[in-house]
Amino acid sequence: MTRHDRRFPDEPSGPFPEPPLSFTDREGRDIDVCPYEVDDEEALVEMYVDFDPADRAQGIPPATESRVRDWVETLGEGLNVVAWHEDEVAGHATLVPDGNGSYELAIFVHQRYQRAGIGSQLIRALLGHGKANGVDRVWLTVERWNRAAVGLYRDVGFETTDSESFELEMVLTL
Template sequence: MANDNLYSEFYEDKEGEIIFVTIFVPEERENLIKMYEEFSPDRRCCGLPPATRKGIEVWIDGLHENGYGFIAKRGDKIIGHIAAVPVGEEAEFAIFMHQDYEDRGIGSELIRFATKFLREKGIKKLKAITERTNRRAVETYRRLGFKVAERDADYLELEKEI
């Protein structure tokens, strides 16, 4: 796992800001909690992120004990997060972007970064679940090559071979 810390990149977003994407490390835990404490309630999807600090802490810790985390930062502030939990050769993941940084290509870049890392770890398929009404997420996933695998009245499960 020591080599995992070598995974990081800088890139320029659509507004010309320099964004740092990297593997989540425990030292960033408090910064990640802060991002979720500032998260707009109307941007929650599938009941996530949790609404309370304690819920956020338990959720983040559980995700990162069972999988991999990836973050996007502008300066010292975390502005995006992916959690990927592998099961065999598949990984279910969730992505959340701070509402002040949406529509800047950061989520797409974070997904690309995480995909590269997960492929190197032997993951062959990514799976994501989102609400059918979450157009931003559905459009982003489709643009990145995800296909709808299952649907019901409320949710879509999307997947992509990597």
């Protein structure tokens, strides 16, 4: 399936909250989700440099600091939200335009913050931010054995469109 013949659902998902939003995660930590600001770059790079290589998927985040910096810079072309715990980045999610009128979603939660409900809030805030900024078609790929991620995406409203390979392609209309 090429990007040009990707089929999106007729019915929109949502509604999703627009950031900023605050919540307490399952570990009792206060988390703030905000749109990405240029001033956030160093803290975001720091999170990715400290990211557990075992949690990398499809080659991202990159493994070295210089590559992380280059990658974070390219993400500025899309829409981004950051989950903060005090002064530390707990997670990041991005919608990157694919050149065909839709956006690819990627989400990363630092290993110290995983399994605490942050990913769910982060993805919902990103989709709300996307909708508020004119995004209406979102897609992603996920490794089929990543059951936690697949479950999260389904709970939010993503539907599987392509399951031919070791990755699932999932789509959502806002």
